[in-house]
Amino acid sequence: MSDHRHGNSPAGPLPAFEPPYQMVVFTSTRTEGDRGYGATADRMDELVKELPGYLGHESARTPGGLGITVSYFRDAAAIEEWRSVGEHRGAQKQGRADWYEEYTVHVGEVVRSHGWKRD
Amino acid sequence: MSDHRHGNSPAGPLPAFEPPYQMVVFTSTRTEGDRGYGATADRMDELVKELPGYLGHESARTPGGLGITVSYFRDAAAIEEWRSVGEHRGAQKQGRADWYEEYTVHVGEVVRSHGWKRD
Numbered sequence: 120m121s122d123h124r125h126g127n128s129p130a131g132p133l134p135a136f137e138p139p140y141q142m143v144v145f146t147s148t149r150t151e152g153d154r155g156y157g158a159t160a161d162r163m164d165e166l167v168k169e170l171p172g173y174l175g176h177e178s179a180r181t182p183g184g185l186g187i188t189v190s191y192f193r194d195a196a197a198i199e200e201w202r203s204v205g206e207h208r209g210a211q212k213q214g215r216a217d218w219y220e221e222y223t224v225h226v227g228e229v230v231r232s233h234g235w236k237r238d
Numbered sequence: 239m240s241d242h243r244h245g246n247s248p249a250g251p252l253p254a255f256e257p258p259y260q261m262v263v264f265t266s267t268r269t270e271g272d273r274g275y276g277a278t279a280d281r282m283d284e285l286v287k288e289l290p291g292y293l294g295h296e297s298a299r300t301p302g303g304l305g306i307t308v309s310y311f312r313d314a315a316a317i318e319e320w321r322s323v324g325e326h327r328g329a330q331k332q333g334r335a336d337w338y339e340e341y342t343v344h345v346g347e348v349v350r351s352h353g354w355k356r357d
Contacts, residue, residue: 131340132266133342134342142344146298177306179304179306181298189265220355221356225351226349230345231345234343236339
């Protein structure tokens with residue numbers, strides 16, 4: 120998925136969802152140049168929204184450094200469904216071929232969450 | 239904690255740890271200016287490393303936009319211990335007073351993880 124972010128608020132962090140839910144943390148460093156990454160990322164953004172168990176995702180990338188994307192799903196079945204999508208599998212394969220120097224994936228169940236906003 | 243990152247590799251993502259472990263995702267937007275943030279963040283970086291159950295943390299921030307920090311702990315007791323540290327509580331309070339426009343915290347148990355690196 121892209122370094123763009125999606126949610127109810129165009130500027131701020133996604134809200135805390137109602138636990139339990141799943142989160143997938145994807146941390147990465149990129150290769151140089153776009154190499155088709157942007158277009159595929161946009162397509163993945165569209166595709167993932169079609170999944171009923173998808174709650175949202177958000178990304179940040181320090182220029183020239185680490186990128187972190189966190190994706191939120193209602194349950195483990197929704198993650199499995201997303202992993203099984205053919206176009207997504209193709210994008211993952213291309214990620215290893217072209218886009219990423221290194222990445223780590225952490226999958227966890229959220230047991231509590233909260234948000235805060237300045238008055 | 240700061241937008242710097244810490245771990246075995248100075249450039250890449252932190253590695254996958256051995257599950258189960260805990261992760262805390264902190265997503266935020268900042269106020270303008272430093273307001274003492276950098277110095278306190280550096281101090282928090284030092285302090286958290288003293289906790290036996292601390293595994294690592296890493297951050298990314300899109301300039302002018304979203305920041306994401308992910309902190310990894312061996313177990314829930316280590317998170318509780320970190321939450322109870324007085325200096326950390328003071329920093330959190332100052333965060334709400336001075337540094338953040340908005341933030342969300344998601345705490346979860348990691349059930350699986352893996353890493354990949356280009357040959």
